[in-house]
Amino acid sequence: MRASGVVGxxxxxxxxxxxxAELALRLTADTPAELCAEACRALGLLVMAETGAVPPTGADxxxxxxxxxxxxxxxxxxLLNELIYLAETECWAPRTARAVxxxxxxxxxxxxxxxxxxxxxxxxxATHHGLALRAGPQGWEAEVIFDV
Amino acid sequence: MTKASRTYASTRxxxxxxxxxxxxxxxxxxxxxxxxxxxxxxxxxxDRTIDQLVNVATLPGIETPALAMPDAHExxxxxxxxxxxxxxxxGVISPGGVGYDINCGVRLLASGVPMTVVRPHLAALxxxxxxxxxxxxxxxxxxxxxxxxxxxxxxxxxxxxxxxELATPDDLAHTEAGGALPDANSxxxxxxxxxxxxxxxxxxxxxxxxxxxxxxxxxxxxxxGTAMGLREGDCVVLVHTGSRGLGHQVCTDYVRAMxxxxxxxxxxxPDRELACAPFRSPEGQRYFGAMCAAxxxxxxxxxxxxHAIRAAFGAVVGGDVTLRLVYDVAHNxxxxxxxxxxxxxxxxxxxxxxxxxxxxxxxxxxxxxxxPVLIPGSxxxxxxxxxxxxxxxxxxxxxCCHGAGRAMSRHAARAAQPGQAVRQSLANRGILVTGAxxxxxxxxxxxxxxxxxxxxxxxxxxxxxxxxARLVPVGVLKG
Numbered sequence: 001m002r003a004s005g006v007v008g009x010x011x012x013x014x015x016x017x018x019x020x021a022e023l024a025l026r027l028t029a030d031t032p033a034e035l036c037a038e039a040c041r042a043l044g045l046l047v048m049a050e051t052g053a054v055p056p057t058g059a060d061x062x063x064x065x066x067x068x069x070x071x072x073x074x075x076x077x078x079l080l081n082e083l084i085y086l087a088e089t090e091c092w093a094p095r096t097a098r099a100v101x102x103x104x105x106x107x108x109x110x111x112x113x114x115x116x117x118x119x120x121x122x123x124x125x126a127t128h129h130g131l132a133l134r135a136g137p138q139g140w141e142a143e144v145i146f147d148v
Numbered sequence: 149m150t151k152a153s154r155t156y157a158s159t160r161x162x163x164x165x166x167x168x169x170x171x172x173x174x175x176x177x178x179x180x181x182x183x184x185x186x187x188x189x190x191x192x193x194x195d196r197t198i199d200q201l202v203n204v205a206t207l208p209g210i211e212t213p214a215l216a217m218p219d220a221h222e223x224x225x226x227x228x229x230x231x232x233x234x235x236x237x238x239g240v241i242s243p244g245g246v247g248y249d250i251n252c253g254v255r256l257l258a259s260g261v262p263m264t265v266v267r268p269h270l271a272a273l274x275x276x277x278x279x280x281x282x283x284x285x286x287x288x289x290x291x292x293x294x295x296x297x298x299x300x301x302x303x304x305x306x307x308x309x310x311x312x313e314l315a316t317p318d319d320l321a322h323t324e325a326g327g328a329l330p331d332a333n334s335x336x337x338x339x340x341x342x343x344x345x346x347x348x349x350x351x352x353x354x355x356x357x358x359x360x361x362x363x364x365x366x367x368x369x370x371x372x373g374t375a376m377g378l379r380e381g382d383c384v385v386l387v388h389t390g391s392r393g394l395g396h397q398v399c400t401d402y403v404r405a406m407x408x409x410x411x412x413x414x415x416x417x418p419d420r421e422l423a424c425a426p427f428r429s430p431e432g433q434r435y436f437g438a439m440c441a442a443x444x445x446x447x448x449x450x451x452x453x454x455h456a457i458r459a460a461f462g463a464v465v466g467g468d469v470t471l472r473l474v475y476d477v478a479h480n481x482x483x484x485x486x487x488x489x490x491x492x493x494x495x496x497x498x499x500x501x502x503x504x505x506x507x508x509x510x511x512x513x514x515x516x517x518x519x520p521v522l523i524p525g526s527x528x529x530x531x532x533x534x535x536x537x538x539x540x541x542x543x544x545x546x547x548c549c550h551g552a553g554r555a556m557s558r559h560a561a562r563a564a565q566p567g568q569a570v571r572q573s574l575a576n577r578g579i580l581v582t583g584a585x586x587x588x589x590x591x592x593x594x595x596x597x598x599x600x601x602x603x604x605x606x607x608x609x610x611x612x613x614x615x616x617a618r619l620v621p622v623g624v625l626k627g
Contacts, residue, residue, distance in 0.1 A: 018150050018557040019150060019557055020195045020556070021222065021223060021557075021558075023558065050285055070411075078404065081400050089344060117285075119285060119286060121284060121286070121627075122285070122354045124393075124396040125248045125396050127225070127248075127403075127421050128224075129421035147248045147396075148354075148355055
């Protein structure tokens with residue numbers, strides 16, 4: 001599966017790549033801030049593929065997501081785990097996301113999301129396994145393994 | 149395509165065991181060993197299982213050797229099918245070494261009646277099971293717990309369900325650790341974890357979790373089979389699930405917490421998901437208490453599901469069928485165990501405890517044969533019942549494999565066969581599947597897994613456990 005968000009000079013994008021037992025998400029974006037926004041969109045697509053979303057009756061429910069962590073890699077994992085928690089406990093998942101501010105240990109995003117038809121249960125957590133956030137020829141890149 | 153492990157120096161010690169010496173990589177503290185025949189060894193090396201096992205062998209306080217079972221495959225941090233024992237005095241405890249589904253495990257119920265009694269009711273029974281045991285996406289089960297009641301389950305596990313008449317003393321006697329780990333600390337479980345889990349007791353979850361109606365195809369050890377109440381042709385029920393969102397959140401919380409501890413303790417790891425803390429440190433003890441509490445939740449979850457299964461059988465098949473618990477085993481857990489003169493924190497991630505007849509924790513009913521070891525296959529293939537051996541204590545810290553083990557990524561499995569074809573193929577063999585969509589069926593198709601017969605042959609030949617019975621599926625409720 002491949003999808004992209006329209007941000008920056010290089011469109012932010014994500015792929016789900018092969019892993020024997022789990023699910024690996026590869027992210028690319030112009031900046032770490034956009035990478036975090038793309039992570040939101042990817043996670044939203046993942047859970048909506050499992051549960052389906054209630055058709056919107058108006059504007060999507062928008063919320064500000066603030067996550068703090070020890071460094072940029074952990075920040076990405078913690079952000080994804082925050083979204084997994086919200087999906088499971090509030091049946092809500094991101095549809096669009098915009099980074100308001102980003103520092104290596106703090107990110108603020110404005111996220112508009114959909115109400116899910118049911119609480120997802122497939123994704124247990126985002127892990128730190130093999131995690132690296134790095135600047136590559138295509139922009140900023142990261143790969144996150146989900147426990148499923 | 150999944151990436152393969154690096155090539156390490158290795159020596160085949162016998163037909164079932166390969167050793168990677170501690171010299172194979174300069175940061176290894178101990179050797180690593182893989183229980184596998186030539187075929188499975190080749191299969192295991194196709195992904196990063198061996199890299200992950202070698203990483204585990206670098207952790208502080210590890211006792212030799214780091215182990216992988218024949219069903220091992222790539223996970224995150226530790227490989228799935230990994231066993232690692234750390235000295236309680238100077239070793240570590242690692243949330244990633246237990247996994248997110250704390251005390252994911254299996255339990256087997258014996259009906260004492262032939263499948264011919266159940267088969268005419270199969271469709272109605274599967275429908276009733278799917279009604280009473282929530283599975284897949286969807287919030288909550290039939291037991292929503294207030295905070296005090298949830299804390300009671302975290303502290304007392306299955307004993308808390310005894311009070312609610314959802315369990316019997318016989319159930320507790322045949323659950324690992326009596327279904328209640330005494331070191332549980334519900335105060336160490338976060339509000340978030342409790343919020344995720346408060347209405348999930350009695351639910352299956354997703355992925356490879358299931359309730360299967362099975363038939364005892366062959367009894368290979370008649371004395372052990374008789375003790376377990378397993379007769380050829382009989383109907384049995386196998387349950388596979390864990391601690392649900394509560395356990396996932398406990399692991400998430402403590403991997404994060406351990407990250408800070410490692411900086412303080414100057415522990416440097418080859419993979420951040422191996423995050424750990426000295427077992428005797430405040431953080432190590434706090435995680436251990438939270439993990440035990442989540443494990444108690446998982447024991448209680450399987451017990452609540454057992455109560456629902458009994459009710460479904462009573463409603464559909466009739467009141468004469470008594471589903472007796474044969475045994476309940478964990479396969480994602482860290483336990484403080486005595487091995488000879490050593491106190492060890494044995495991490496089993498996708499591995500089953502397999503204590504032999506002489507071990508004091510083996511239940512009285514099985515004292516002459518060893519603890520039951522339950523090895524589910526994938527839906528459509530066989531499952532096995534074995535018993536642990538005393539030799540397993542020396543060879544594998546009293547551990548055995550936990551299943552067939554994945555051989556194919558979910559993506560590759562979906563590409564190999566559509567879910568509808570999987571469903572039809574199972575139906576053609578008389579196996580009724582409910583509760584799963586086509587995507588989940590494709591991902592969990594039998595060919596996505598290793599050959600369970602071969603995996604079990606290895607642990608039997610390696611004397612980690614001894615075969616008792618082979619079971620085949622008849623009805624599958626998938627998570």
